[in-house]
Amino acid sequence: MKYDVIIVGSGLGGLQCAYIMSREGFKVCLIEKNKQLGGCLQTFKRKGSVFDTGMHYIGSVEDGQLLHKFLKYFRLCGKLKIRKMDTNAYEIIRLGDREFSFANGYDHFSEKLLSYFPGESEAVRNYVAKMQEVSRSVDLLNMDTLPGKRPGYFNYFSTGFNDYLDSLTGNRELKSLLTGNSPLYAGVRDRTPLYTPMIINSTYVDSAYRFVDGGSQVSDLLSGGIVENGGTIMRNARVTKFLFSSGLMKSVVINDSEELSAKWFISNIHPKAMLSLMENAPVRPAYQKRIASIDDTYGMFSLYLAMKENSFEYINSHYYIYRTDDVWHGDRIAPGRWPESYMMHFSPGSKNEKYTGSVIVTAYMNWNEVSPWENTWIEQRGDDYIDFKTGRAEKLLEVVANDFPGIRGKIKSYYTSTPLTYRDYTGTFRGSVYGLQKDFNSPLKTLIIPRTKVPNLFLTGQNTNVHGVVGVTIGSVLTCGEMLGTQYVLDKIRNA
Structure with a gap:
């Protein structure tokens, strides 16, 4: 079968x-x-x-905001079931005994910070100005001319977020607060570039919404649109080989049997997984070594709490709770001290606005903790793995019950996932929650662009730009722009 475009992987970018x-x-x-x-x-x-x-809340979706025009183009406006989060506290961050919240709107956001740190007006003003500046650098729809080969936002990739905060203020608690939602981007003190948290934070300062009845409605609506447009979707179809001829990619092999060819190919799978599928690829060893040498973000352990009916009131904020002074600890979890932090999500449902039926608690987890079972598959890992997960769940639940008294008695049942689960369901390398680790010390090495060394093979997804709805959406436009022309795609979106 011959197609114009074959896309491997159905994540948001795909x-x-x-x-x-x-x-x-x-x-x-x-x-x-x-x-x-x-x-x-x-x-x-x-x-x-x-x-x-994975997708717990989205930002910048209101009219005039960064994501809104894209949603309109994808015909998602008015169809998504979403609920606006608390505008005065869309995120709540506990640092030890103190609790802080972030508010929507740049002025409101600033006022909140100054209410906690009245002596830090210059630092807060400069931080908010920088957040707006970085956000404008990726607002492609409002640019008169597109950035060249070295776009303006590249400079934000080569600056460390922690270094930037150090230049703003010496107030350790303020810096910890501004880094308090770092689980959203798997922050690492000596690696995370300024670009990543600023893009993510600016979208939520614009506006913050949760999906009602789950985020899979996005994939359902997009897939329905693809089929309406005449596209084909193949499920339960594992790509086992990428095949090449005369310097170009010619086809993919499905389930080691069926071969499909196309003019263009887009990979929405992890770049390391993609390289493992390439057979006689016209790709220099240096490119393969560069991809292989990039570290991945760490994984997560998730505890899914099914709540008893009408027992736990819905909380319209996302929590980040720290039992450590170091909010950057994610990449070096101390043995015996887990969990030093966790984030907590409360799912809104369409049938009951007052109570939630689902609570999700997530904490960092290193791959080496689950590596003894890395050669196993879902539901086939054995009793020792089940015991491991149960032990972790009870330990995390003990901490949560201390922070939210009475919650344990309101739980009907719970379920768990580890980096292994994430690996097997999403295809990320070693279950990394956000793919490749961006590093401001080596921006050219760790910043992956859509174009590859194969002229008709392109990349998309969280590894090519920044993860999250806004980052992946911008990345998908840039990927398609490689084939259609970026200006052409943007004009289509502007006029949608």
Whole structure:
């Protein structure tokens, strides 16, 4: 079968690229190894409770904000079931005994910070100005001319976020607060570039919303649009080989049997996984070594709490709770001290606005803790793995019950996932929660662009720009722009 475009992997970036290309009239085939589409947008249900596996809340979705025009182009406006989070406290961060909150709107955000740190007006003003500056650098829809080969936002990749905070203030608690939502980007003190947290934070300062009944509605709507546009979606189809001829990619092999060819190919899978599928690829060893040498972000242990009916009131804020003075500790979890921090999400449902049926608690977890079972598959890991997960769940639940008194008695049942689970369902290397680790010390090495060394093979997804809905959406536009022309794609989105 010959297509114009074959896209491997149905994460958000793959879905968006398939939608853009199929809407332009190209014959598109989107290939997914699992039954459920969506990558990090996947949800699952247990005993009436709906759980998100990755996408917990989105930002910048209101009219005039960064993501809104894109949502309109993808025909998602008015169709997504979302609930606006507390505008006075969309995120709540506990640092020891003190609790802080972030508010929507740049002025409101600043006022909140100054209420906690009245002597830090200059630092707060400069921080907010920098956040707006970085946000403008990626607002492609409002640029008169597109950035060149070295866009303005590249400078923010070569500056460390922690170094920037040190230049703003000597107030340790303020710096910890501004880094308090670092689990959103797997922050590492001596690696995380200024660009990543600033882009993510600016979108939520604009506005913050949760998905009602789960984030898989995004993949459902996009996949429906792809099919309406004439595209093909293959599920339960594992790509086992990328094949090449005369310097170009010519086809993919599905399940070691069926071969599909195309003019263009887009990979929405982890770059390291992609390289492992290449057979006689016209790719220099230096490129392969560069990709292989980039570290991955760390993984997470998730505890999914199915709550008893009408027992636990819905909380319209996202919590980040620290039992340590070091909010950058994620990449070096101390043995015997886990969990030193966790984040907590409360899922809104359409049937009951007052109470939640689903609570998700997530804490850092290193790969080496689950590596004894790395050669096993879901539901086939053995009793020792189950005992490991149960032990971790009870330890995390003990901490949560101390912070939220009475919650244990309101739990109907709980479920767990580890980096192994994440690896097997989303295809990320070693279950890394956000893919490749961006490093301001080596921006050229760790910043992956859509174009590869193979002229008709392109990359998309969280590894090519920044993870999250805004980052991946911008990345998908840049990827399709390699084939259609970026200005052409942006004009289509502007005029949608």
